[in-house]
Structure formats: structure tokens, C-alpha cells
Amino acid sequence: ALSELHFNMLHIDGLGRTKEDLLTYEIADVFRAKSLIDVMKKSHEARQKLLRLGIFRKVEVLIDTSRGEGALPNGLDVTFEVTELRRLTGSYNTMVGNNEGSMVLGLKLPNALGRAEKLTFQFSYGTKETSYGLSFFKPQPGNFEPFPSICTNQTLKWEGVWRELGCLARTPSFAIRKESGHTLKSSLSHAMVIDTRNSSILPRRGGLLRIHQELAGFTGGDVSFLKEDFEIQLNKSLFWDSVLSASLWSGLVLPIGDKPTSIADRFYLGGPTSIRGFSMYSVGPQSEGDYLGGEAYWAGGLHLYTPLPFRPAKGGFGDLFRTHFFLNAGNLCNLNYGEGPKAHLKKLAECVRWSYGLGVLLRLGNIARLELNYCIPMGVQSGDRICDGVQFGAGIRFL
Numbered sequence: 223a224l225s226e227l228h229f230n231m232l233h234i235d236g237l238g239r240t241k242e243d244l245l246t247y248e249i250a251d252v253f254r255a256k257s258l259i260d261v262m263k264k265s266h267e268a269r270q271k272l273l274r275l276g277i278f279r280k281v282e283v284l285i286d287t288s289r290g291e292g293a294l295p296n297g298l299d300v301t302f303e304v305t306e307l308r309r310l311t312g313s314y315n316t317m318v319g320n321n322e323g324s325m326v327l328g329l330k331l332p333n334a335l336g337r338a339e340k341l342t343f344q345f346s347y348g349t350k351e352t353s354y355g356l357s358f359f360k361p362q363p364g365n366f367e368p369f370p371s372i373c374t375n376q377t378l379k380w381e382g383v384w385r386e387l388g389c390l391a392r393t394p395s396f397a398i399r400k401e402s403g404h405t406l407k408s409s410l411s412h413a414m415v416i417d418t419r420n421s422s423i424l425p426r427r428g429g430l431l432r433i434h435q436e437l438a439g440f441t442g443g444d445v446s447f448l449k450e451d452f453e454i455q456l457n458k459s460l461f462w463d464s465v466l467s468a469s470l471w472s473g474l475v476l477p478i479g480d481k482p483t484s485i486a487d488r489f490y491l492g493g494p495t496s497i498r499g500f501s502m503y504s505v506g507p508q509s510e511g512d513y514l515g516g517e518a519y520w521a522g523g524l525h526l527y528t529p530l531p532f533r534p535a536k537g538g539f540g541d542l543f544r545t546h547f548f549l550n551a552g553n554l555c556n557l558n559y560g561e562g563p564k565a566h567l568k569k570l571a572e573c574v575r576w577s578y579g580l581g582v583l584l585r586l587g588n589i590a591r592l593e594l595n596y597c598i599p600m601g602v603q604s605g606d607r608i609c610d611g612v613q614f615g616a617g618i619r620f621l
Contacts, residue, residue, distance in 0.1 A: 231288070232249070232252065232299075232300045232301075232302075233299070233301040233302065234249075234302045234304065235301060235303045235304070236304040236306065237306070238306050239309075239333060240277060240304075240306060240336055240337075240338075241336040241337050244275075244336070244337045244338060245272065248268060248271040248275070249268040251264045251267065252264045252268050252300060258298075261285060261300070262285065265283045265285060265300060266283065268283075268302070269281050269302070272302065275338045276332055276338065276340065277306060277307055277332050277333040278305060278306055279305045279306070279307050280304070280305040281302060281303070281305075282302070282304075283300070283301070283303075284300070284303065285298060285299075285300050285301075286298070286299050306333065307332045307333065310329065311329075311330050311332060312328065312329055312330075313328040313330070314326070314328075315328075325347050326344060326345070326346045327344070327345045328342060328344045328345075329343045329344075330342045330343075334358075337360070338360075338361050339358065339359065339360045339361075340357075340358070341356075341357075342358075344356075344357075374414065374416050375414070375415045375416075375417070376412070376413065377411075377412070378411075378412050379410075379411055380409070380410055380411075380441065381407070381408070381410075382406070382407070382408050382443075383408075384404065384405075384406055385404065385406070385486055386403070387401055387402050387403065388402055389402055395510035395512040396510075397485075397509035397510075397514055398512050398514075405484060405486070406444050407438055407486075408438065408439070408440075408441045408442040409436050409437060409438035409439075409440075410436070410440060411434065411435060412434070413432070413433070414432070414434075415431070415432045416429075416432075417430050418430075419455070421588060422588060422618075423585055423586075423587075423588055423591050423618070424527070424544065424583070424585045424591060425455075425467070427459050427465075428457055429454070429457065430455040431452070431454055432452060432454075433451075433452045434449075434451050434452070435448075435449070436448070436450075437449075438487070445484050445487065446477065446481065447476060447478055447483050447487060448475070448478060449474070449475040449476075450473060450474050450475075451471070451473030451474070451489070452471070452473070453469070453470070455467065455470075456468050462528070462529075463528070463529050464527060464528040464529075465527040466525070466526055466527075467524070467525040467527065468522075468523070468525075469522065469523045469621055470520070470521070470523075471519070471520065471521045471552075471621060472519065472520040473518065473520075474517065474557075475488060475517045475518075485515055488514070488516055489515055489516055489517070489554060490503040490505075490506075490513070490515045491503070491505040491506060491516070491521060491553075491554040492505035492506075492575075493615070494593060494609075494615025495615050495617040495619065495620050496521055496550070496552070496620075496621045497550045497551070497575055497576070497577060497621065498548060498577050498579060498595055498597045498613060498615075499550070499577030499579065499597030499599030499600075499608060499609055499610065499613065500575060500608055500609065501609050503515075504606060504607035504608075505552070505553075505554050505575055506519075506554030506555060507555065507556055508605050511605075516554035516555050516556055517555075517557055518554070518555060518557050518566065518570060519552065519553065519554040520552055520570055521550070521551070521552030521553075521621055522550070522551050522621075523548060523549070523550045523551075524548065524550075525546050525547070525548045526546060527545070527583075528544065528545050528546070529543075529544065530543050530544070530545060531545070542585045543582060543584055543585075544582070544583050544585070545580065545581070545582055545583075546580065546581060546582075547580045548579060548580070548595070549578045550576060550621055551575065551577075552576075553570050553571070553573060553574050557569065573601070573603050574601050575600075575601045575602065575603065575606065576599075577597050577598060577600055578598055579595050579596050579597040579598050580595065580596060581593055581594050581595030581596060581597075582594050582595075589618065590616060590617060591616075591618075591620070592615070592616050593613075593614070593616075594613075595613050595614075597609060597612075597613050598610070
């Protein structure tokens with residue numbers, strides 16, 4: 223270690239369009255180092271911060287003793303050699319959702335204005351919808367992570383969506399046809415996620431709490447509502463490598479003003495990723511066989527996950543499979559907001575759909591999972607479409 227440390231020069235080589243003032247915040251801790259070991263540690267941390275900005279392809283750190291005229295005794299020169307990303311990058315990938323797939327094309331300007339701003343355009347073509355997206359992200363210097371926390375992730379965003387609802391069949395119900403056409407949604411939303419699970423697809427321990435609020439119409443658009451929904455999941459490892467999992471979903475959308483909520487903003491329930499044994503989104507209000515969604519819902523699930531019988535291919539491919547026994551329940555309805563909370567709870571407790579069964583699931587990395595279940599639906603109401611027997615599901619979020 224050096225008895226008395228002096229910085230002679232600190233260089234950042236390789237900058238093109240990036241502004242130096244942005245990087246000053248990220249490397250400032252290097253100047254506070256008190257020893258050579260401390261310099262090496264803080265330089266490594268600064269390198270990680272520079273890479274985290276997402277604007278450099280490569281960052282290298284060189285530490286050397288000062289030389290030449292004006293060099294101080296025990297002086298050091300620290301040089302960060304950076305390689306910027308190209309001005310425009312493209313991407314192509316496929317995504318798996320809940321019983322749907324999509325192809326996504328993207329264009330990104332990773333350092334649009336020189337201070338780590340990101341401008342992104344995405345085009346998604348899927349089995350259920352086609353969408354376009356444009357987003358702009360600007361970090362706050364010195365606070366690249368807006369809500370630093372050990373296990374909490376919070377997101378605050380404004381969203382502007384131009385939507386077109388069209389009739390795919392020739393004989394849709396009047397309730398569907400009257401909502402066809404273009405709508406513009408402008409909304410502010412906040413999401414908080416606390417996730418202590420060891421895996422998001424097939425966790426063995428830990429819990430999840432997700433709370434989401436959305437206010438539409440306050441910043442323009444032609445739809446106005448307040449939407450609240452949450453998700454809770456708890457997982458506990460048991461004997462013989464089995465796992466007990468419990469989850470609860472619930473949500474409420476409240477129209478603001480005289481205009482009712484749109485079919486595009488309501489909740490939907492049913493299918494292999496929520497209440498198994500019912501067809502996709504086939505629970506709740508309907509009109510002439512078309513399902514319209516609901517303004518309030520709840521759904522709960524209880525699972526017992528176990529290894530495959532006799533543990534074939536243990537420690538290898540067989541560990542990607544699990545058998546599970548499940549019990550699902552829930553309800554979806556519209557509410558009369560003049561009746562009060564007790565009447566709302568009573569209505570949500572009426573006509574509860576539920577199902578039970580068993581099946582085999584396959585984990586696809588930490589991205590998605592496939593399920594093949596034998597389901598026995600119960601509490602079926604008039605108009606519900608059921609899937610009594612074998613049901614296949616694919617997705618990233620399961621009840």
C-alpha cells in the first residue's frame with residue numbers, strides 16, 4: 223500500500239458522443255480511495271456502474287504510477303478505456319405469454335442525446351394481438367437506479383395507447399360491436415413488486431407481493447377509470463423434495479364519470495393459467511356467447527408440487543418436470559358502486575367457480591412453463607365454457 227496516495231490524472235478514453243459530466247457521477251468514488259487496494263476496489267465498482275448505463279460495449283480500467291513532468295510522489299494515473307455502443311441497434315426475438323406467442327422486432331438508440339438516454343421502438347406481432355411501442359428513458363445522474371432497494375422494485379410510468387378494437391367474426395354480439403373502433407388511453411400507473419422467491423417460474427421457497435394502480439383519463443384520452451389489482455404468492459419446501467404453494471389474485475376497476483369501462487380494460491378469468499378446467503377467459507359476464515370481462519374479480523390457488531414418480535433422470539433432464547395437485551377457485555363480476563363494500567363482497571362470494579385436478583409440468587429455463595393437467599371443474603354457471611378433462615397450458619404467470 224502507498225503511504226500517501228495522490229491522483230495525478232484520471233482519463234476516460236474512447237468517448238465519442240457521450241458527455242463527460244454524466245460519467246463524473248459514476249466514477250467519483252475513485253477519488254475517495256485511501257490506498258492502492260481501495261483504488262482497485264473502487265475502480266472496479268466504477269467500471270460496473272459504467273457498464274450498467276447500457277451505453278458501452280466494453281469498459282477496461284488501467285492503473286499505473288504517474289510518470290513524466292509534473293508527476294507527484296506516490297501518484298497514480300487511472301484510465302478508463304471505453305467502447306461505445308453503436309448509435310442504432312436492432313433486435314429480433316420471440317416471446318411466450320399466457321397461452322400465446324409473439325414475434326418482437328425492436329430498434330434502440332442506446333445513447334440518444336449523450337447522457338444515457340434510451341429511445342426504443344418495438345413492433346410485436348402475436349397470435350392474439352399486434353402492437354407498436356415507443357418509449358424514452360432518461361436516467362437521473364448519480365441515481366441510475368430510481369428506487370434502490372434490496373428486494374423491492376417500483377415503477378412509475380405514463381402510458382399513451384392508441385387502440386383499435388375490431389370484430390373478427392361476422393356475428394359478434396351488439397355489446398362487442400358497439401365498442402369497436404379506435405380509443406385513446408392515457409394513464410399514469412405505479413407498480414410495486416417485492417419478490418423473495420428463488421425462481422419466478424417454479425419457486426421452491428419465498429414469496430411475492432405485487433401491487434399495481436392505474437389512473438386513466440387524468441392526462442387526456444377518451445377513457446377514464448381507476449384500476450387496482452394485486453397478487454400474493456407464498457411457497458414452502460416440504461419433505462421428499464415437495465413444495466406447497468398458495469396464491470391469491472384480486473382486482474377492481476372503477477369507472478370515472480358517466481362512461482362505462484371499456485372491454486379492453488376489464489379483467490378476465492378462466493383458462494389453464496388461472497382457474498383450470500374452464501376455457502380461456504370464459505368466466506363472468508357475457509352477451510350472446512361473447513365474454514365481456516368484469517370490473518371486479520378474485521382468484522386463489524393451492525398447489526402441491528412433487529418430483530416425478532421414481533425420480534427418472536434425477537439430477538438432469540428429469541428435474542425440469544414436476545407433478546402437481548391443484549385446487550383453484552375464483553369469481554368475476556360487475557358491481558353496482560352505489561351498494562357499498564358489503565354488497566360487493568357478497569356478490570364476489572356468490573356463484574364461485576372452482577376446480578381441482580392433477581398434472582405434469584415442464585419448466586422452460588426461468589422463462590416459461592408448460593402444463594398438461596386433468597381438470598375437474600365445479601361450480602359451473604350458465605354460460606361458462608368448461609374444459610372437463612385434459613387441458614394444456616403455456617405461459618409465464620400461473621395461479
